[in-house]
Amino acid sequence: MSRPAPARPAYAPPDTPGPPRSARDPLPSTTPSSTPPPRATSRPEGKTPTGVYSRYARRYARLVTMPTNASAAAHALTDVASSDSTLRRFLHGLPGVDAVGLEGRAASLGTRSIKTTAKAYAIDLAISMVDLTTLEGADTPGKVRALGAKAVAPDPTDPATPSAAAVCVYPDMVATAKAAVAGSAVKVASVATAFPAGRAPLSVKLADVREAVARGADEIDMVIDRGAFLAGHYMKVYDEITAVREASGAARLKVIFETGELSTYDNIRRASWLGMLAGADFIKTSTGKVAVNATPANTLLMLEAVRDFRAQTGVQVGVKPAGGIRTSKDAVKFLVLVNETAGGDWLDNHWFRFGASSLLNDLLMQRQKLATGRYSGPDYVTVD
Amino acid sequence: MSDKSEQRRLSVFKTYKLYVGGKFPRSESGRVYEVTDSKGNWLANAPLSSRKDARDAVVAARKAFGGWSGATAYNRGQILYRVAEMLEGRREQYVREVADAEGLSRLKAGAQVDAAIDRWVWYAGWTDKIAQVVGGANPVAGPYFNLSSPEPTGVVAVLAPRESSFLGLVSVLAPVIATGNTAVVVAAEQAPLPALSLGEVLATSDLPGGVVNVLSGRTAEIAAPLAAHQDVNAIDLAGADEVLARELEIAAADNLKRVLRPQPVDDWTAAPGTDRMTAFLETKTVWHPTGSLGASGSSY
Numbered sequence: 001m002s003r004p005a006p007a008r009p010a011y012a013p014p015d016t017p018g019p020p021r022s023a024r025d026p027l028p029s030t031t032p033s034s035t036p037p038p039r040a041t042s043r044p045e046g047k048t049p050t051g052v053y054s055r056y057a058r059r060y061a062r063l064v065t066m067p068t069n070a071s072a073a074a075h076a077l078t079d080v081a082s083s084d085s086t087l088r089r090f091l092h093g094l095p096g097v098d099a100v101g102l103e104g105r106a107a108s109l110g111t112r113s114i115k116t117t118a119k120a121y122a123i124d125l126a127i128s129m130v131d132l133t134t135l136e137g138a139d140t141p142g143k144v145r146a147l148g149a150k151a152v153a154p155d156p157t158d159p160a161t162p163s164a165a166a167v168c169v170y171p172d173m174v175a176t177a178k179a180a181v182a183g184s185a186v187k188v189a190s191v192a193t194a195f196p197a198g199r200a201p202l203s204v205k206l207a208d209v210r211e212a213v214a215r216g217a218d219e220i221d222m223v224i225d226r227g228a229f230l231a232g233h234y235m236k237v238y239d240e241i242t243a244v245r246e247a248s249g250a251a252r253l254k255v256i257f258e259t260g261e262l263s264t265y266d267n268i269r270r271a272s273w274l275g276m277l278a279g280a281d282f283i284k285t286s287t288g289k290v291a292v293n294a295t296p297a298n299t300l301l302m303l304e305a306v307r308d309f310r311a312q313t314g315v316q317v318g319v320k321p322a323g324g325i326r327t328s329k330d331a332v333k334f335l336v337l338v339n340e341t342a343g344g345d346w347l348d349n350h351w352f353r354f355g356a357s358s359l360l361n362d363l364l365m366q367r368q369k370l371a372t373g374r375y376s377g378p379d380y381v382t383v384d
Numbered sequence: 385m386s387d388k389s390e391q392r393r394l395s396v397f398k399t400y401k402l403y404v405g406g407k408f409p410r411s412e413s414g415r416v417y418e419v420t421d422s423k424g425n426w427l428a429n430a431p432l433s434s435r436k437d438a439r440d441a442v443v444a445a446r447k448a449f450g451g452w453s454g455a456t457a458y459n460r461g462q463i464l465y466r467v468a469e470m471l472e473g474r475r476e477q478y479v480r481e482v483a484d485a486e487g488l489s490r491l492k493a494g495a496q497v498d499a500a501i502d503r504w505v506w507y508a509g510w511t512d513k514i515a516q517v518v519g520g521a522n523p524v525a526g527p528y529f530n531l532s533s534p535e536p537t538g539v540v541a542v543l544a545p546r547e548s549s550f551l552g553l554v555s556v557l558a559p560v561i562a563t564g565n566t567a568v569v570v571a572a573e574q575a576p577l578p579a580l581s582l583g584e585v586l587a588t589s590d591l592p593g594g595v596v597n598v599l600s601g602r603t604a605e606i607a608a609p610l611a612a613h614q615d616v617n618a619i620d621l622a623g624a625d626e627v628l629a630r631e632l633e634i635a636a637a638d639n640l641k642r643v644l645r646p647q648p649v650d651d652w653t654a655a656p657g658t659d660r661m662t663a664f665l666e667t668k669t670v671w672h673p674t675g676s677l678g679a680s681g682s683s684y
Contacts, residue, residue, distance in 0.1 A: 374638065375439050377615025378446070 077313055081277055084235040091234055091274060097265035097301060106296035109340055110333040119332070123367050124162050126331040127154060129349045130360050131189055131320065133168040134384070135196075135288065141176045143384075144169055148180025150382055155364050157380075158371070164360065165349040166219060170195070171208060174215040189219035189254070193244060196258075196287035198223035202240060209247040220248040223256045223287060224271065230262070234274055241278035254282035254320055260292035268298050272305035282318040288355060293323025296333060303341040316345065322355025328366040331359060357384055400430045400576075402437060402600065403583025405444030406593015412436045417601070419577060422487030430576045433601035435609040438568065441597035442615055445539045445566040448594030453536045453564035457512035464508030464562060467589040471501045474585060478550060478578060485549045485575035499653045500554040507558035507661075514563055514661055522669070529672040534665040536564035537642055538617030541610040543603055545622045548652045549575035553582065555652055556622045559660035561595055568597045568616070570607055572623060576600035604628055611635040618642035618664050 080090040114122055132151045134143060144167070151164040166187035169177045177188045190212035194200035200208075209220055222244045228236040245253050255275040259268050275283045283302055285294040299321040306317045319342070325331055331354060338346050346352050361381045368376040400419075401408040415432035431437075452460070471478070475497055483493035519533040540560045545552035549572050560567045571579030583598045599606055603623055611619055611632040619636050621629045621644060629646055636643050644663045 374612035374635075375442070375609060375614060377613070380614055 077277060081235075081238055084233075087234045087238060087274075087277075088232070091270040094266075094269055094273060097269055099265050102265060102301060103297045106300045106337065109300070109336050110296055112333075112336045114332050114336070120367075120370050122332045122335050123328060123363055123370070125347065126328070126335060126354065127360065127363050127367070128162040128165060129353050130164040130363070131166045131168045131322075131353045131355045132164045132360060133288070133322070133355050133357050135168070135170060135191060139170065139173055141173070144173045144176045145180045146382075147384065148177050148186070150360070150384070151186045152181055152184045154360055155367065155381070158367070161364070161367065165353055168221065168355065171212040171215065171217070174212055174217045178216040187218040188216060189221055190215075190217035191221045191223075191256075191287075192217075193222040193240075195221070195223055195256075196289040198225050199227070202243065205240070206243060206247045209244050213248055213251050217251055219252045219254060219282075220244070221254040221256055221284060222248075223258060224275070226258055226261045229267070229271060229274075234270075238274060238278045241275060241280065245279040252281040253279070254284045254318075255280040256284045256287055256322075258287055258290060259285045259294075259298045260290040265298070265301055268301050269305060272302050273309070276305065276309045276315075276317050280317060282320050282353070284320040284322055284355065286321075286323045288323030290323075294321030294325055294334075294355075296337060299334060300337050300341055303337060303346070306346070307342045316351065318351040318353065319346070320353040320355055325354055325356050326358050326362060328359075328363050331363065398428060400428050400580045400600070401583075402431050402433060402441075403580065403587065403596070403598040404437065404441045404594075405447070405597065406587060408583070408587070409437075409440075411601070412440065415601075419575070421484040427484055428577060430571075430580065430600045433599040433606050435606065437599055437601075438606050438609050439613070441568040441599055442539060442541075442610070442613055444594035444597055445568050446615055448592055449536075449538060449566045451592055452561070452566055452595045455564075457515065457564075460562065460564065461508050461511035463590050464504065464511065464558070467586060467591060468501050468504040468508060470585045470589045471497075471504060471582075474581075475501070477581060481578045481581060482550045485577060496548070496551045496653075500551040503551070503554050503656070504558050507562040510559075510658070510661060511562050514658065514665070517658065518662055518665065519667070524671075527674045529674055530669065531672070532667050532669045534563070534662070535668050537664045537666055538565060539615065540565045540567050540664050541607070541613075541616050541619040542567050542569045543607055543619075543621055543623035544569055544572045544579060545649070545652075546572045546574065550578040550582075551652045552622070552649075553579050555649075555656055556620055556660065557582075557596065559656070560620070560664055563661050563665055565618070565664050566595045566597075568599065568610060570603055570610070570623065571598055571600045573601070573603045607632055608635065611641070612638060614639050616641060618644070620644040620660075620663070621646050 079086070081087050132147055134147050147167050151167045153159070153161070154164060155161040163184060163186050166189045167177050167181060168189040168191065171190050171192055174188055174190045181188060192209045192212045193205035194208060198205070205222075209222070212220060222241070224237050225240055241255060255278075257268065257271040257275065262268050262271060272283050283306065285298055285302065299319065302319050306319055310316050319338070321334060325334065334354070335347065338352050361378065361384075364381045365376040365378070368380065401410055411431035411433050413432065413434040413436070415434070416429040417432045419427045419430045421427050478497045479490060479493045482488065482496050483490055486493070488496065515534055520531070522530040522532055524530040542556050542560055544556060548555075553569070553571070557567060557569055569579065579598050580600055583596070586596050587593075607624065607628065608631070610616055612635040619632065619641055621632055624632060624646060633643050633645070642664065
């Protein structure tokens with residue numbers, strides 16, 4: 001009794017459905033009349049519809065279909081945004097998120113035990129990734145200067161402590177922040193585009209961005225128009241991001257989705273791809289101004305998105321979870337997510353950041369604990 | 385028939401847990417140890433706390449300190465009275481636990497529990513009186529008001545006495561929290577059950593979570609990180625032996641903790657005095673000018 005012959009070529013992923021690759025439509029934009037791919041709300045990874053969608057999130061994409069020429073691939077994806085309907089079809093063709101699986105995966109990665117030297121490495125890495133943030137109506141120049149000094153030398157008692165990645169302030173405080181971190185590698189990030197609501201005319205948002213850049217911001221944190229996104233006006237969101245991208249010039253652009261307002265994981269995945277297609281240098285979870293901010297699950301989802309985006313286009317995009325990360329333990333869990341999902345290439349403050357303020361103090365206390373062997377207390381770090 | 389079914393009934397064993405931050409967690413380490421009565425019979429498994437449990441307890445105590453020390457002395461007194469009321473309601477349980485732990489007769493254990501509840505009431509009464517007794521106006525040679533008032537020290541680690549599992553525990557814990565401190569209590573290693581049960585009473589007595597945190601386990605293992613902890617302001621070594629007390633005192637010197645050395649107590653039922661309260665109070669003295677005395681002819 002012989003076993004049946006394998007149904008698929010050996011090189012194809014085992015669960016790829018549909019006809020051989022050559023028979024498939026290469027891009028959705030070239031097949032406007034084809035049936036839209038079925039919504040796949042709880043489909044496991046890999047069992048995706050045909051066409052460009054099937055390439056999304058596939059482990060073996062690089063082996064089978066990955067064009068090694070990045071610009072050609074990027075060109076292929078630019079067609080996606082050629083019209084509202086193609087963009088919608090692309091975003092809605094992304095495979096649905098298995099919410100239970102996603103949260104389970106995020107939770108299981110959170111159980112890794114990181115100790116001793118690995119912990120010391122993780123804490124120093126996390127300190128170097130902190131975007132030290134103050135976004136309050138009560139921000140004073142004095143507070144911003146203090147924050148800048150803290151970002152440059154987080155622990156004055158130990159010069160070996162790495163600097164934070166950046167200070168993140170409102171546009172009118174950029175010049176003050178810039179002066180406070182002058183001469184160091186610490187960047188100045190500015191929120192813009194009518195942060196945090198984003199409810200302002202485009203002209204006002206762009207003026208906001210230009211002002212921030214003119215005052216010396218190295219990075220711009222923009223918010224997307226959640227209202228337009230939720231109403232399904234993806235092209236409007238896309239155009240706004242590209243306009244801001246242009247206005248921010250050489251500054252790196254972080255796009256904030258406010259995941260707490262997007263309601264579903266599917267929306268977060270769509271927003272991530274939309275942001276990356278429109279030219280974001282970073283995708284960022286949230287403003288820190290709503291009830292639900294960065295969670296391990298939504299950050300994991302965005303890490304998957306940047307991994308797959310690079311696999312398809314060769315373009316690397318950074319990720320910044322922001323808000324609600326307060327303890328070293330949480331920060332280390334996020335670093336595990338990064339390493340296990342996007343990979344070691346993202347374990348650098350050029351590609352991964354924490355938007356936080358109180359997190360830094362906890363990291364410093366843990367660092368002191370590792371150095372001295374005794375638990376430290378809030379009396380031994382600066383109060384913001 | 386009914387007799388048989390009653391005989392077959394399996395008794396429900398109680399899972400003793402820690403009391404940290406108003407919640408009842410198991411030890412972070414997942415460990416437990418066997419607690420036996422004075423004759424060596426198994427009573428229950430108690431959590432074997434690790435240094436991380438101690439750390440979590442300090443965080444909880446620190447968080448609770450602002451609210452508890454800022455509450456009015458009268459309000460603190462009312463809450464402590466409430467604790468005494470709750471203790472009274474569960475008197476039978478404590479009598480049983482104390483009798484098991486210390487090998488006492490029902491009668492003697494009952495006397496211990498009564499004394500402990502009375503002591504709690506006694507300290508509850510002190511909350512709004514201690515300031516008059518140890519603070520006040522000081523006479524100074526100048527045109528100033530000079531006022532001293534006692535303030536709580538902060539987070540106090542308390543090693544419960546080994547020889548008296550309930551009365552001893554209440555005698556060291558109540559004075560600490562009566563004056564507005566928050567406490568991390570390390571229960572007596574051999575007899576932790578009354579202390580763990582006390583957590584259940586505290587949780588239902590309007591006492592804010594984190595004001596008292598109860599840990600059980602090896603005293604030496606938990607006390608060492610507490611003594612070295614930079615965010616603990618004082619430590620009461622009542623439950624430490626001579627050698628351990630010396631080690632802990634050295635570790636505590638690092639951040640200038642207030643240390644209360646083990647005080648020999650022959651009889652826990654004797655009147656305690658105010659020493660245990662004043663041991664964890666700091667005196668704040670304020671100088672205030674009385675105004676231009678004489679220049680304006682004012683009388684003050």
